[in-house]
Amino acid sequence: MELAPLATRQCQDCPIRTRAVCSRCSDDELVALEEIKFYRTYPAGSTIVWAGDAMPFVASVVSGCASLTRSMADGRTQMVGLLLQSDFLGDPSRTEARFDVTAVSNVLLCHFDRERFARLTETNAHVRGRLLEMTLDELDAAREWMLLLGRKTAQEKVASLLVIFARRLGQQTPDGLQFDLPLTREAMANYLGLTLETVSRQVAVLRKTGAIRTQGARHMLVPDLDALLGASGDDDDGDVLA
Amino acid sequence: MELAPLATRQCQDCPIRTRAVCSRCSDDELVALEEIKFYRTYPAGSTIVWAGDAMPFVASVVSGCASLTRSMADGRTQMVGLLLQSDFLGDPSRTEARFDVTAVSNVLLCHFDRERFARLTETNAHVRGRLLEMTLDELDAAREWMLLLGRKTAQEKVASLLVIFARRLGQQTPDGLQFDLPLTREAMANYLGLTLETVSRQVAVLRKTGAIRTQGARHMLVPDLDALLGASGDDDDGDVLA
DNA sequence: CGGCTCCTTGAGAATGGTCAAGCTGCGTGG
DNA sequence: CCACGCAGCTTGACCATTCTCAAGGAGCCG
Numbered sequence: 001m002e003l004a005p006l007a008t009r010q011c012q013d014c015p016i017r018t019r020a021v022c023s024r025c026s027d028d029e030l031v032a033l034e035e036i037k038f039y040r041t042y043p044a045g046s047t048i049v050w051a052g053d054a055m056p057f058v059a060s061v062v063s064g065c066a067s068l069t070r071s072m073a074d075g076r077t078q079m080v081g082l083l084l085q086s087d088f089l090g091d092p093s094r095t096e097a098r099f100d101v102t103a104v105s106n107v108l109l110c111h112f113d114r115e116r117f118a119r120l121t122e123t124n125a126h127v128r129g130r131l132l133e134m135t136l137d138e139l140d141a142a143r144e145w146m147l148l149l150g151r152k153t154a155q156e157k158v159a160s161l162l163v164i165f166a167r168r169l170g171q172q173t174p175d176g177l178q179f180d181l182p183l184t185r186e187a188m189a190n191y192l193g194l195t196l197e198t199v200s201r202q203v204a205v206l207r208k209t210g211a212i213r214t215q216g217a218r219h220m221l222v223p224d225l226d227a228l229l230g231a232s233g234d235d236d237d238g239d240v241l242a
Numbered sequence: 243m244e245l246a247p248l249a250t251r252q253c254q255d256c257p258i259r260t261r262a263v264c265s266r267c268s269d270d271e272l273v274a275l276e277e278i279k280f281y282r283t284y285p286a287g288s289t290i291v292w293a294g295d296a297m298p299f300v301a302s303v304v305s306g307c308a309s310l311t312r313s314m315a316d317g318r319t320q321m322v323g324l325l326l327q328s329d330f331l332g333d334p335s336r337t338e339a340r341f342d343v344t345a346v347s348n349v350l351l352c353h354f355d356r357e358r359f360a361r362l363t364e365t366n367a368h369v370r371g372r373l374l375e376m377t378l379d380e381l382d383a384a385r386e387w388m389l390l391l392g393r394k395t396a397q398e399k400v401a402s403l404l405v406i407f408a409r410r411l412g413q414q415t416p417d418g419l420q421f422d423l424p425l426t427r428e429a430m431a432n433y434l435g436l437t438l439e440t441v442s443r444q445v446a447v448l449r450k451t452g453a454i455r456t457q458g459a460r461h462m463l464v465p466d467l468d469a470l471l472g473a474s475g476d477d478d479d480g481d482v483l484a
Numbered sequence: 485c486g487g488c489t490c491c492t493t494g495a496g497a498a499t500g501g502t503c504a505a506g507c508t509g510c511g512t513g514g
Numbered sequence: 515c516c517a518c519g520c521a522g523c524t525t526g527a528c529c530a531t532t533c534t535c536a537a538g539g540a541g542c543c544g
Contacts, residue, residue: 153499195500195501197501198499201500216509217508217509
């Protein structure tokens, strides 16, 4: 994974160059960003920030998968966002994190000092425009997720999540779309507003009805995405997730 | 309510001048906005846009209350946003509405032609900056709401909603905070991911425990906001709603 | 005084949660 | 190289919260 030492990586070679917050920048704008950026890796399971902590940076996800979660005093927790490659973390104008951010898999972040980044957005229309666009997309995705949380059955919830992963991570094979689940049953439950037992049972049901086939707990094969979509309650493809 | 004929209203006199998307604009920037704005009223219950419709405008809510809802094919619906005074409706870069927008009470909107507004945000840093800020706030609120939908009990959900209204609409009186609910039981249910019967029963429970007093179905008195907050499951005030 | 819409309340059903036991796969250390 | 231990997963039995269906009350307007 470490193609070049992190400290010397150039923006031009960046794998998320075309999709991240910097995607519209010209070469000389990149130079300004390059000056305030720094990379850091987080091992799977580690916490990137705690809700309420000072948030000295914003960042782009270069690789890996991180989750945003919100918890109640008695321990109930809800995942409120999933950050994948090229997604943006943080709010330039907010000094405190509002959610726990956790590395689900090993994560590589491209950080920017928050204050300097905020000042840069004052003058750099490309960054600010792209950030606005990404934020609006995330807002739509969050609202779509509210429909799932408020109105879908356990069966539909699990099917919906599998559809998302099938679309974003799935490899086409003769037998159908194949992928490895990045989340544990517990993390899935936290995303779906269910218990891990219910998730496990509903995966079993989907397997019995033939909507999916499995190899171990994590490896999934979707022979017919439309069948799975049917089980998800999304008639047409009202798309979900940032 | 109609202090001056709508067509002649000046931005300087606007009740939402200090909080809306235009709040940071200088006087000459307002002139540019004034040129592309137009007012329109929507009676309570009417639909402002349907999901999937062309969206030729964006707008600020000058007065009243509107809801964003998302529905499934079989009729299950979930409210995904509530727009109150000074909130912004629409996405300058999106040509189609992604949600049904409905007037809950009589609503007055200050519209801007979407394309011309989008062009204006290219050059006007104050508008774009404020829009980004408002969008990030809404994203936070949507995520807070996901915790409610996914993890709170019916009791906590109803209490949480009443806390929001008490804070945003409540008038302080010797007996406590007083306000009129802008939503029907059904609309509350659609916001909370419950049925209207469950909402009705939980309001009854809150009345019996003394957390609220009522006069008719809609008028509420909250003698002790902290007691209601306790019932909402928010220990400290992890704030909700934009 | 109807005839609405909105709200309340009850009885029974069902979805999903809780508690509990045991399985699987993997890494570590004897 | 095998045994142990642990994290993650599955499955079962039972239970509780919330939903569904149903009937009726309150307030408002014509």
